[in-house]
Amino acid sequence: MRSVTVIFCLLICSSVSFSQKKQTIIQQNKRVEQVINSNWTFNYFPRESTPKSYEAFGFDDSRWTAISIPHTWRTYETTGELHPFIVNSAEDDNMYWWTGWGWYRKRFALSREYFGRKVFIEFDGVQKHCKVWLNGKYLGEHQGAYGAFDFDVTSIIKPEGSENVLAVAVNNFQEGSAPFIPDREGGYYEYGGIIRNVRLVLKDQLYIPMQGSAAYEGGTFVTTPVVNEKEAVVRVQTWVRNDYTVKKNCTLNTTILDAANKAVQVLSTQSAINPGQVFMFDQTFKPIRSPHLWSPDNPYLYTVKSEVIDANSAVDVYYSPLGIRSSKWDSNEKILTVNGKKIDLKGGNRRQDYPWLGAAVPEWLILMDCKYKDETEGYNFLRTIYNQDNRVVYEQADKAGIVIDAETYGINDRNSSPREIEQKVKEIIRSNRNHPSVMFWSFVNDAGFSTGSEFALAEDPSRQVLSGRDNPDATTSYFWYDPGNIKSPASSSVSGAARISLTGSHNKITADRGSVVIVTADLTDSNGNKIQGSKNNLKWIVSGPATLVGPVNYETGENSGKQISGEWYNGFTATNIVRSTGIPGKIKVTVFSSGIASGNFEIDAIPYKQDVSAFSEPLLSDDGRRPVARLIINLDRLDEVPKEIEYTQEPxxxxxxxxxxxxxxxxxxxxxxxxxxxxxxxxxxxxxxxxxxxxxxxxxxxxxxxxxxxxxxxxxxxxxxxxxxxxxxxxxxxxxxxxxxxxxxxxxxxxxxxxxxxxxxxxMPSGGTVVIVQDDNTKTGIKGVVYIKKESLSDIITTVYPQFASFSEDGKDRALTFIAKMNPHVQTTGSADGSGDVSYVAKKGEMLLIPLYKFISE
Incomplete structure (x- = not known):
């Protein structure tokens, strides 16, 4: 979280430093953007209607949970439901977390020297319907889980360092109400919450509006109508708004910068803009001779710098990526050519959630995922599956030379309104139209050629719009790549397992609730070689100012003998996530497993240094705050267990x-x-x-x-x-x-x-018949025991009570469920959500107890 703010500040500093080289313009760029992800409060209310008063300026939220953005309420941290993603994606299966409202509140004060500028609050993504207030005044709403939107709060913001209160109410309904139906679960999960950055943006009254909104145009649209190895023509459309009360004679200076930040060409255009008017500057540059072309093999990036000039002062500066390239898709031959050269695509899908974090994934982790796909897997193609991805995905693809199929959810199979279709298409295209990596717009493989294609072609006729389909002629989804042998870098034997080895994504973090560390546990032998295959249970313990995002106890379904909703732990290697509590200090993670030496990993949480240049915020303490949780079943041991064997204080x-x-x-x-x-x-x-x-x-x-x-x-x-x-x-x-x-x-x-x-x-009822399911080593002859070779619990019950075969299906189900719960050596398997057939199989060589007939009879 903190890295996002620091990186952004570095970008601002570098842009100002470069622009100071121009002596004819006085640099007074008034654009300031600051991520405001820290020190929010949150609470969840399981009601279908929006509760009242939580948006009020004076509402007391001192008992609400303190959190950082990105955040969701539908993961284990809040629900206690033991699954790394969402246990049940059907709204009618667990209404509690679907139909309520999650409320977010943040207090901040604008620095006095910035009062008088335009003030905007920008959201990069909220799942999936939200209403927003500032200082108790309703700003508006946004529907849809992945699009960017903003609110102009200039007239509402309090002056001279006074405190402001931003309130956001979010719901995650599976189905919305007309005329807009929010995104619905398909091959992805909707978690609910503010899942991407929130920014405070300060601008001059003469400015370039936010790019990516469906409600209005903003930013730039950079295209290359002519591209070849000899020359390239660049066209830049830029939107400028005048919110002064008087007409402004505005100049737009647009500069193309090469990768070394050297100016290639500059265009200046003047126009008079009336109060309240948005003017679109349309500039076409002279041909660039021998341009550096962007391609997957050589992703050369130019930058377009747009300066809004008022009275010889640059009052707003905006940057856009530029990759000079041509692309063509031959739908008959299924061939992509970039700059006239065939590109062999290798890649796959990128989903937007992560185990235990859900959709609230920090940007550093998204970048790590993208770099892994590029540098380790060798991807040069990525399908941002189903919905608009985080902006850093497209930025990294530009740098790495990854071709993007930018996808949004298909809508032909739903009763969707034209408004919804248009909004979703405009949001994804306007946000990402300048990225050279984006070569396709598409609308999901199972939606056909969606109505959204009409809006896509109207917004951006320069790119291919794909007609996606499932693979009706394919029997599997597996295809040949290259012949060869797959070799594991680790041993498959668990003999000689000595100790647990822990590694982490970071050993130093900022003490902020948005700072998380991925901790990985491997099993090694006495020489440090990794061993695969052990299914021992794990216990994760965190000491210091941090908490676990995932559960304390990792137990496989095989070990538990129970039906687990989606098998999520199958043995080593295992990962968990640690979250800072916002307090500086030393964090220690220890993982225990029976008969194996524990592993340790330490993390330094350094103090959070607040950037108060544009705004200040109160640092929230956890004292007196209540966690947002339903009922979490306690799986820990009893506090008072008699110590037949005492602990030791020495190794x-x-x-x-x-x-x-x-x-x-x-x-x-x-x-x-x-x-x-x-x-x-x-x-x-x-x-x-x-x-x-x-x-x-x-x-x-x-x-x-x-x-x-x-x-x-x-x-x-x-x-x-x-x-x-x-x-x-x-x-x-x-x-x-x-x-x-x-x-x-x-x-x-x-x-x-x-x-x-x-x-x-x-x-458990006393009495009954003891049954042993025979294996090759079973010794028979124990008095009072029934021996059987069948493993099916239904067959075992029928052997003991033949009349069981004539039970009704409901009667059989009740008896099977009852007896399975009595016997830990009966393995229960079935679908993760409890639907479909469930099987009950007894473990060979073990004893079962079949209760007296009166306990199972119909």
Whole structure:
């Protein structure tokens, strides 16, 4: 977040420095743009109508959550729903987060020396319908999730350093009301919130309006009607507005700068502009001889500098990218030529969300993604799928030589209004028409040749408008590239797993709530070689002024035995995200896993230095603020777990050589300090095995933190064992549960809440039939046990109770669900959203309990 502001300030400084070289013009550029993403407050209200009073200047938001932009409320940070994206994309599945309003408020004061200028507030993207107020006065609304828009607040802003309050109400309805239907879920997710930058923009009364609005023209439109290797003709259309009360005799100086910032040509045009008038300057330059042509192989960029001159002063300066190139798409041959040369395209789609962050992705992460596609994957083509992407994507594509298919959502398959179609098309084209990387406008592969193409051709006849389709003749979406062998850089074996290695995207950040760090956990052997395939559960712990964006506990569906809505963790490598709380200090991230040495990563959060040149803002504290959350189920252990084995304060060091010696030494070490421990229990044996393995794989050394982590799981498991003992379940099944919990909690590191497990054990009906699903190693002959080779739970129940086969479908579903919940060794699988068929499969070699018939009968 902070990097965005710093970069922008550098751009402003460089532009002023360059323009000072011209002696005939007094440099008084009054354009100031400042990103205002920090120190907002947020709250969510699950109502369908817009609540009142939250926009009022004097409303007390001191208990609202303090946040930074970009922000969304439909990710794990707020909802507690365990999925890296959106759990359910259907509005009618979970109305709570769909139909309410998210309210954002920000306080700021304009610096006194800037009062008297035009003041605008610009939004780069809000998902997906918003209403905006300043100081309690309604400014207007915007519909659509990805387009830029602004408001002129000159007459509302308070003077002389007085505080202003900006309020934004946002909803994320799946379906809107006529005449405008907001973007609807398709192959992408809508998260709700202010997902892109918000800026405070100060200008002279004679200025170039914002580029990218559907409501009016602004900025520039740079085209190259003639392009070849010998010469190129550049045409620049520039819109200038006069908000003075008198007519202005205005001069527009337009300069083409080469990549070294040297002037290639300058054009000056004069015009008288009446009060309230927007005038379009249309300038065509003389041919540029032997121009540097833009292409994927050589993405040479010129810059167009537009200066609005009033009384020999440059009162507004605006910059536009220029890539001189021609392009042609042969729809019959499916060939793209750039500057007359065929381009072999290699690339793919770019989506706009990121795990755990949703659509609230910082710009540095977007740039990292684009650079990875370019530098590592070798992309020279990118489809910005379904919707207008962040502006930095197009800017980076210009620099890297990536051809862009700029797409917006297709609308032939919906009851869309002409207003919606026109707005969406104008927003994406006007925002991105100057980028040489953009060679196509398109309207989604499944929408056909959308009505939007008419608006696209009217806005920009210089580019190809694609008619997208699915691939009706393709049986798969996989196509040959080059023959060869795929080789993994890591080992696929989990033997010898020694420790967790952590790396991060940053080791230094600004102490701002918008600052996030991606932390990656890898599993390595004792020599530091990466190992793939381990599915141990992970526990992420953050100390210092930061929080986790994702969950604390990572557990695979295979380990949990439960149906997880979309498998999101399948073992190493794993990533999570850390967010600054806005307080400077040292942040430490630790990742634990049973039987493996933990990994650490440290981050310095340096103080946020506020730029008060144009405006000031209060720095928000978290004191007294309430988090915005529904009900988040607590999966942590109980706070008070009896310590059968005590923690240690010192590292554990054991110097032996073989596995048996490690096992014996670990047993002796634990028993020496905990003589009351039952060393013959399955829990104790399991504990000593994983501790011995960790010590052996790490040269006989273990930190106190790692030892205590495993002891904590042991104590929790023993508490649950005491609950098992108190039940009236069959003795054989009690032993099965003991082994299950020992493996799940101690070996795999699953976080079980003992209180919840006690409730589950008490819920299970006593009595019933114990069944073992045979495998090749199963020994038969245990009295009172039914042996079966079938794995289907339905077949198992039918074997015990033949009348089950005649149950109704609803009756079968109820019985299957009930028995599956009783048995941790039954794997439940099905669609992520709960729709469609669900299967119940028993694990071979394990015991199941089929309850008495009276508990499942219809």
């Amino acid at each position: 554990v060091t054991i110097s032996v050589s073989d596995r048996e010696s490690y096992l014996r030494s670990v047993r002796n070490y634990i028993f020496k300090n905990n003589t009351q421990s039952d060393t013959s229990s399955v829990e104790f044996r399991t504990l000593t095995e994983i501790l011995a393995a960790q010590l052996q794989n790490n040269g006989g050394k273990m930190s106190a933190e790692d030892y205590n982590y495993n002891i904590d799981h042991f104590n929790n498991c023993r508490l649950i064992y005491s609950y098992i003992t108190a039940t009236k379940l069959p003795p054989l099944y009690k032993e099965t549960l003991r082994k299950y919990y020992s493996e799940s909690i101690i070996t795999l590191g699953s976080e079980k809440n003992a209180g919840n497990e006690m409730n589950w054990l008490n819920w």
